[in-house]
Amino acid sequence: MGFECVKFEKEDAVAKVIINRPDKLNALSIKTVIELHEVFSSIKKDDEVRVVVFSGAGGKAFAAGADIGELLVQDMIGGKNFSLRGHELCNLIENLGKPVVAVIDGFALGGGCELAMAATIRIATESAKMGQPEINLGTIAGYGGTQRLSRLLPRGVAMELLLTGRIIDAGEALRLGLVNKVVKRDELQKEVDDFVKLLLSKPPFATKACMEAVNHGVEVSFEEGCRIETNLFAMTCGTQDMKEGMKAFLEKRKASFTGK
Numbered sequence: 001m002g003f004e005c006v007k008f009e010k011e012d013a014v015a016k017v018i019i020n021r022p023d024k025l026n027a028l029s030i031k032t033v034i035e036l037h038e039v040f041s042s043i044k045k046d047d048e049v050r051v052v053v054f055s056g057a058g059g060k061a062f063a064a065g066a067d068i069g070e071l072l073v074q075d076m077i078g079g080k081n082f083s084l085r086g087h088e089l090c091n092l093i094e095n096l097g098k099p100v101v102a103v104i105d106g107f108a109l110g111g112g113c114e115l116a117m118a119a120t121i122r123i124a125t126e127s128a129k130m131g132q133p134e135i136n137l138g139t140i141a142g143y144g145g146t147q148r149l150s151r152l153l154p155r156g157v158a159m160e161l162l163l164t165g166r167i168i169d170a171g172e173a174l175r176l177g178l179v180n181k182v183v184k185r186d187e188l189q190k191e192v193d194d195f196v197k198l199l200l201s202k203p204p205f206a207t208k209a210c211m212e213a214v215n216h217g218v219e220v221s222f223e224e225g226c227r228i229e230t231n232l233f234a235m236t237c238g239t240q241d242m243k244e245g246m247k248a249f250l251e252k253r254k255a256s257f258t259g260k
């Protein structure tokens, strides 16, 4: 696959997706969003890939938001399509069926913050700056930010960030729970590699089931969420990996999962 705005690499079970417009702080042009959708669609179908590392090129930004030059010329219909395209991408990432680790080194603003929130886990460096500054441009978050921010953070905090456009640093993002971990830049690669290794050591079906239970469960009633959980739990009981995990515990040895 040849892309202009996105780099894609695959190493065994790990796919690396890099937003690649460093001179524009990886601003999400329409082409970038379309290319990201293509890349993530192919990853979703690729059974070899078990974990995705999602980052931005250049060391200054994950992504500094939707491309403002392209936004400026949108009318109502264009704006709707702009937003829908972003939603499709974020929903694809959130429901990929394999963990996506967003690596936030620098700015993750607007659409960048929204993409990061669609990822499964967020690891930031100390230089991370996050927020939804759209209000300062006369608009609102359009890639799911009003919805994901208010589900990830307490509603009042999300409301404050959305209404003021305030940009928060890595420490505050960690304190609020917007990122899972903050690491020093020179330790970033090792931290990400270690975390990916940890995810890869887990049984793939249970990983997928767990993500599905959480992602679908939070959108429905508690009762319905429990029903979803029960069905997925039952399905794990039909896997060899579940038998292996339980046997390994009883035999006091490390489990060796095969993905079956």
Ligand code: COA
Residues within 6 Å of the ligand: 023, 024, 025, 027, 028, 064, 065, 066, 067, 068, 069, 071, 107, 109, 110, 111, 133, 134, 137
């Ligand atoms: N859309 C289009 N271009 C963007 C962009 C965006 N969201 N964010 C940054 N860029 C471009 C700048 O226009 C500049 O391009 P140029 O060199 O051709 O002039 C380049 O990226 C570098 O950005 P610059 O503003 O010079 O860097 P900075 O370090 O001074 O400031 C930010 C960094 C992130 C504070 C600033 O770029 C910014 O506020 N960006 C917009 C953030 C935003 O509102 N996002 C939500 C969009 S809906």
